[in-house]
Amino acid sequence: MxxxxxxxxxxxxxxxxxxxxxxxxxxxxxxxxxxxxxxxxxxxxxxxxxxxxxxxxxxxxxxxxxxxxxxxxxxxxxxxxxxxxxxxxxxxxxxxxxxxxxxxxxxxxxxxxxxxxxxxxxxxxFKKLGPEVLDPDFTLDAFQNLMHKRRGTIKTTLINQEVLAGIGNGYSDEILWHAEIRPDKKINDLNDQQLSRLYHSIQFILKRGIEQGGYMENPLYKGDEKTGGYQFYVYDREGEACSRCKASIIKTEISSRKTHFCPNCQQ
Incomplete structure (x- = not known):
């Protein structure tokens, strides 16, 4: 999607x-x-x-x-x-x-x-949508305050459009890999340092996705060289080597969503 x-x-x-x-x-x-x-x-x-x-x-x-x-x-x-x-x-x-x-x-x-x-x-x-995560007003403090009010797993929270707007299944895996956080981790088990990493990973991964034209397979127009340039770190890479630690990426299911992560360097 x-x-x-x-x-x-x-x-x-x-x-x-x-x-x-x-x-x-x-x-x-x-x-x-x-x-x-x-x-x-x-x-x-x-x-x-x-x-x-x-x-x-x-x-x-x-x-x-x-x-x-x-x-x-x-x-x-x-x-x-x-x-x-x-x-x-x-x-x-x-x-x-x-x-x-x-x-x-x-x-x-x-x-x-x-x-x-x-x-x-x-x-x-749009009434029920959460904040735009790339909006300049969506600061680290705003993110931490929002997360402190939530419960449940971090993966499920990231893809909840009423909490954060725009993140879906693919980029949530990318963000959590970049932040070195397991997707099944409970939000209330994350300390402020981990939440800070997560916030900066959201910014980094989504901006990188935009710069590289996202991951759509089909071009928007004939000769389109922008669309679809994004290469995933972990999403849909089950069995491949993690580019950070070389362990095998695994696939699991969280809240009926396929989820990819590195069992070694995501804690």
């Missing part, structure tokens, strides 16, 4: 590709991917210019010129491609937004969606 770095990469690239551009045509291939009747969605979105594209947690918000917004959540398996008809992937398209002879294709929205909402409805959607 795309996480904060993937959505931030999409935001930046799409901002340069379609920011300020007018949506010339709309096609809906799967009605369940949108939240209003097809005719209404098509009528209200067609001929609207994309004013801005912003990100909150794992969501993208396309603000339209009339004040309405398109809220995108890719969920598991969702991705996008921008380009001409002859360049599009040979995949089922759920939603297609056209910008002249180029199109933004939304693919794999089996669980994901593109909803047409007012700015007030967007804020309501």
């Amino acid at each position: 795309p996480e904060l770095p993937e959505m931030e990469t999409y935001k930046t690239l799409l901002g340069s590709l379609i920011g300020g551009q007018r949506i010339s045509h709309v096609e809906i291939g799967r009605e369940k991917s949108i939240n209003v009747p097809v005719d209404r969605f098509t009528m209200q979105v067609s001929n609207q210019a994309i004013k801005t594209i912003t990100r909150r947690a794992k969501y993208l918000i396309f603000q339209l010129q009339d004040g309405k917004c398109l809220l995108l959540h890719l969920m598991l398996g969702g991705w996008m491609f921008f380009g001409k008809e002859e360049d599009k992937p040979n995949r089922t398209i759920q939603v297609k937004l056209s910008f002249g002879d180029k199109h933004l294709y939304f693919i794999g929205l089996r669980l994901g969606y593109l909803h047409l909402l007012s700015s007030g409805e967007i804020q309501e959607e």
